[in-house]
Amino acid sequence: MAEKFPQPVVDQIYTLNLGPQHPSTHGVLRVLLDLDGEIIIKADPVIGYGHRGHEKMGENRLYKQFMPNTSRMDYLSGMIFNHGYCLAVEKLANIEVPERARYIRVICSELNRISSHLLWFGTYVMDLGGFTPFLYAFDDREQILDILDRVSGSRLTYSYCRFGGVTADIDYEFVDQTRAFLKRLRSRWPDYHNLVTKNVIFIHRTRDVGVISPQLAQEYGVTGPSLRAAGIPFDMRKIEPYEVYDRFDFEIPVGTKGDALDRYYVRMEEMEQSCRIIEQALDGLPKGPFINDEVPSSLKPPKGEVYFAFESARGQTGYYLVSDGSKYPYRCHIRVPSFGNLNVLTEVLRGTLVADAISILGSVDVVIPEIDR
Amino acid sequence: MDEGYQAGVVFAALTPSDKLRDAAVALKKLGFFVETMTGFEYTDTQEVVYHFNCFLEPKSRLALRVLCGEGMGVPSLADLFAGAIWLEREVHEFFGIAFDGAPDLRRLLLPEDADYYPLKKTFGTVQAFRKRDEIYG
Amino acid sequence: MGNEVGTSWIRLIIGLLIVIGFSQINALFLVWLERKVAGHIQLRPGPKEVGPFGLLQTIVDGIKLIGKELITPLAADRKLFVLAPVLIFMPVLVGFLVLPFGPQLILRDMNIGVILVFAFSTFSVLAILAGGWAANNKYALLGAVRSVAQNVAYEIPLLLTVMSVVLMTNSLRFSEIVAAQGKVWFIFLQPVACLLYLICATAETNRAPFDIPEAESELVAGFHTEYSGMRFGLFFLAEYTNMFIVCAVATSLFFGGWYGPFGFDLGLPGVVWFLLKTYLLLFVIMWVRWTFPRIRFDQLMNFSWKVMIPLSLVNLIITAAVLKFV
Numbered sequence: 001m002a003e004k005f006p007q008p009v010v011d012q013i014y015t016l017n018l019g020p021q022h023p024s025t026h027g028v029l030r031v032l033l034d035l036d037g038e039i040i041i042k043a044d045p046v047i048g049y050g051h052r053g054h055e056k057m058g059e060n061r062l063y064k065q066f067m068p069n070t071s072r073m074d075y076l077s078g079m080i081f082n083h084g085y086c087l088a089v090e091k092l093a094n095i096e097v098p099e100r101a102r103y104i105r106v107i108c109s110e111l112n113r114i115s116s117h118l119l120w121f122g123t124y125v126m127d128l129g130g131f132t133p134f135l136y137a138f139d140d141r142e143q144i145l146d147i148l149d150r151v152s153g154s155r156l157t158y159s160y161c162r163f164g165g166v167t168a169d170i171d172y173e174f175v176d177q178t179r180a181f182l183k184r185l186r187s188r189w190p191d192y193h194n195l196v197t198k199n200v201i202f203i204h205r206t207r208d209v210g211v212i213s214p215q216l217a218q219e220y221g222v223t224g225p226s227l228r229a230a231g232i233p234f235d236m237r238k239i240e241p242y243e244v245y246d247r248f249d250f251e252i253p254v255g256t257k258g259d260a261l262d263r264y265y266v267r268m269e270e271m272e273q274s275c276r277i278i279e280q281a282l283d284g285l286p287k288g289p290f291i292n293d294e295v296p297s298s299l300k301p302p303k304g305e306v307y308f309a310f311e312s313a314r315g316q317t318g319y320y321l322v323s324d325g326s327k328y329p330y331r332c333h334i335r336v337p338s339f340g341n342l343n344v345l346t347e348v349l350r351g352t353l354v355a356d357a358i359s360i361l362g363s364v365d366v367v368i369p370e371i372d373r
Numbered sequence: 374m375d376e377g378y379q380a381g382v383v384f385a386a387l388t389p390s391d392k393l394r395d396a397a398v399a400l401k402k403l404g405f406f407v408e409t410m411t412g413f414e415y416t417d418t419q420e421v422v423y424h425f426n427c428f429l430e431p432k433s434r435l436a437l438r439v440l441c442g443e444g445m446g447v448p449s450l451a452d453l454f455a456g457a458i459w460l461e462r463e464v465h466e467f468f469g470i471a472f473d474g475a476p477d478l479r480r481l482l483l484p485e486d487a488d489y490y491p492l493k494k495t496f497g498t499v500q501a502f503r504k505r506d507e508i509y510g
Numbered sequence: 511m512g513n514e515v516g517t518s519w520i521r522l523i524i525g526l527l528i529v530i531g532f533s534q535i536n537a538l539f540l541v542w543l544e545r546k547v548a549g550h551i552q553l554r555p556g557p558k559e560v561g562p563f564g565l566l567q568t569i570v571d572g573i574k575l576i577g578k579e580l581i582t583p584l585a586a587d588r589k590l591f592v593l594a595p596v597l598i599f600m601p602v603l604v605g606f607l608v609l610p611f612g613p614q615l616i617l618r619d620m621n622i623g624v625i626l627v628f629a630f631s632t633f634s635v636l637a638i639l640a641g642g643w644a645a646n647n648k649y650a651l652l653g654a655v656r657s658v659a660q661n662v663a664y665e666i667p668l669l670l671t672v673m674s675v676v677l678m679t680n681s682l683r684f685s686e687i688v689a690a691q692g693k694v695w696f697i698f699l700q701p702v703a704c705l706l707y708l709i710c711a712t713a714e715t716n717r718a719p720f721d722i723p724e725a726e727s728e729l730v731a732g733f734h735t736e737y738s739g740m741r742f743g744l745f746f747l748a749e750y751t752n753m754f755i756v757c758a759v760a761t762s763l764f765f766g767g768w769y770g771p772f773g774f775d776l777g778l779p780g781v782v783w784f785l786l787k788t789y790l791l792l793f794v795i796m797w798v799r800w801t802f803p804r805i806r807f808d809q810l811m812n813f814s815w816k817v818m819i820p821l822s823l824v825n826l827i828i829t830a831a832v833l834k835f836v
Contacts, residue, residue, distance in 0.1 A: 014648070016648055038652075038807070125803060128803035128804055129719065129721070129802075129803040129804025130800075130801070130802055130803035130804075131548075131552070131800060132551055132552050132800050132801065135552040135553055135554065136552075136553065139553060195801070196803075199802065199803065201719055201802050201803050201804070201805055202803050204805070204806070204809055205803060205804075205805070205806055205809075353806070353807070353808065354652075355722075355806045355807060356806065
């Protein structure tokens with residue numbers, strides 16, 4: 001028999017499971033919602049469905065064998081995670097990197113950042129109900145994936161960086177394709193802005209929704225575009241410049257209120273800034289070797305530790321490597337931005353409607369496998 | 374102090390576990406946030422490392438290291454930094470380190486009925502299991 | 511006397527058969543059209559393998575759906591669960607009886623034609639509620655409840671705008687309303703009412719941006735979460751048939767029914783004009799679906815009660831005033 005229709009009493013709280021299989025949760029996320037009608041009283045994310053034990057694997061792999069693991073944690077910024085890992089190990093073991101390799105790695109990382117943000121853009125608007133920008137964004141993203149595929153061999157989870165440089169050199173066709181892609185992407189901005197940014201329905205769905213204040217960000221350790229939308233210009237590329245980022249002229253977009261619309265603006269603007277970085281890097285690309293040949297195959301860094309922080313597409317990421325002088329790391333811990341970004345949602349989702357919950361989840365841009373590691 | 378910022382931290386301090394909360398209160402007033410928490414397992418002791426960072430000052434990361442052995446717990450920072458709850462859950466479920474006063478120590482990443490601590494060096498394949506002095510001596 | 515009754519019965523039966531056949535083919539055609547329109551808006555071709563231009567795709571999909579297992583959840587209310595898809599599809603067919611396809615092509619030119627169409631299309635709300643409740647599923651119940659609220663809210667401005675047109679022609683008969691538009695279509699006389707009507711029509715048929723009851727990204731599939739196979743197919747087809755009826759009514763009320771623009775026929779029979787205009791309106795509705803994101807539920811209700819109803823009331827009053835004093 002069908003259950004009794006709930007009486008309109010305030011105490012009638014029921015639990016809804018925004019289950020692991022859901023079209024809108026990005027990765028395998030389960031949120032236990034306590035609902036009163038349509039208003040969320042308590043939100044409890046349950047994660048761990050994708051735990052693969054990367055940190056334990058990190059202790060059982062040679063330094064170079066851990067490279068594929070890094071790009072599978074946050075598969076949307078695989079190249080950036082690769083890059084960060086190489087930088088961390090190079091810092092630990094004092095390895096020199098030639099200039100050309102630095103520029104190549106920066107270009108590939110920024111291309112990866114653009115592709116991650118494009119995917120976020122498509123899926124976010126799709127969560128809100130507009131199915132078309134998804135396909136446009138993926139059309140653009142295909143170009144990036146083709147470019148990176150040509151040079152590294154994989155489309156999504158790369159292992160392109162090596163300690164001391166990159167695996168293979170880039171050629172003129174890479175440069176030409178990247179320039180053509182940048183031109184094409186820039187010609188798409190008016191389309192995206194006309195279709196989505198100026199759309200009244202979209203603005204109503206995202207304005208004043210899911211506000212993350214700077215105090216809340218400090219309590220939970222939120223980083224990335226969610227933090228920058230709250231007004232704090234905290235970007236690892238400017239705060240602790242690594243590689244050759246200090247040679248480029250780019251800005252950090254910052255929002256004012258910290259709502260979903262600000263997060264949207266910040267990410268769209270970040271894509272444009274990444275285009276600027278790539279352009280400047282392509283203009284200034286030096287000639288030279290693309291890898292430091294003297295790096296031994298099984299690297300034995302000296303005893304010590306390093307905590308290297310860099311900016312991935314989701315926020316500040318960090319590798320904490322502790323070496324005991326042998327071939328294997330003693331401890332390999334990865335600090336992921338989505339950890340804090342999802343944690344803050346237990347606070348932010350309280351008191352909102354279910355439809356807003358989807359909008360907030362989408363705008364904060366969490367990728368669950370990187371939390372689960 | 375590490376002026377050269379070589380290891381990524383400006384300042385690393387070995388903190389006794391009873392002073393941890395005072396340090397955290399002071400840091401919170403200065404505008405720091407808990408960046409991450411890591412556990413360590415050695416033959417003689419366990420250790421928890423807190424990394425704090427500040428939004429407004431560049432290159433201002435600190436590390437606070439707290440030693441904890443068998444039976445010795447670490448005070449919980451959950452009421453100061455709300456984000457620390459999840460970090461403590463994670464360190465607890467991987468290393469078995471007890472946090473006194475933590476409101477919630479359910480499993481975060483592992484299944485709810487897991488009764489093993491995966492990142493301990495007595496679990497699974499392990500390449501190195503050393504004393505603390507051998508690394509940080 | 512007997513002959514007239516006899517011929518009118520034959521006329522009725524033949525007309526019914528044509529109408530039922532037409533509605534089925536029309537539903538299939540609309541599904542294909544939607545997929546093609548969606549495809550081209552999204553920079554992809556849509557179905558093109560099965561049949562010329564993919565025209566047979568819908569039939570093949572229908573055969574596949576018929577072949578699927580009809581799963582009934584264990585704790586569902588069996589009778590209502592089975593009844594709901596039927597309930598949503600049948601009453602819509604009644605609307606076809608009064609539509610003015612051409613000057614002589616109205617099956618039953620009732621003098622309450624307009625009211626009949628809207629009365630029977632409201633049945634779909636009952637069917638959605640029954641379907642959502644009977645499934646014994648929280649998502650489905652949420653979807654059904656939202657749908658009821660949305661339909662009730664948008665029914666009111668819909669009827670108010672239709673009233674404005676009825677005031678102008680003093681009749682509820684479709685043939686008279688269309689005949690009054692011989693020289694000038696009513697859209698030029700009542701542009702606000704036409705716009706409001708189209709918005710309400712989109713909301714009544716649960717189409718995006720008002721498709722919260724079946725919001726795919728939020729509630730998995732809303733009120734038809736638990737339906738499988740042809741039961742789901744019936745919900746689907748009923749939605750498209752409902753769309754057709756609503757657009758056909760818009761064509762008759764605002765766009766001149768079987769007349770060409772400003773009385774120029776260009777030699778085409780009235781029924782061709784009628785169908786052309788209806789399908790153009792359908793295309794616009796589909797176009798809107800693939801462009802806009804979804805409105806949040808409370809914003810939707812706000813929009814109806816605070817914007818649509820006052821506007822349609824004002825329109826009605828102005829129409830009445832103009833008719834009285836001019």
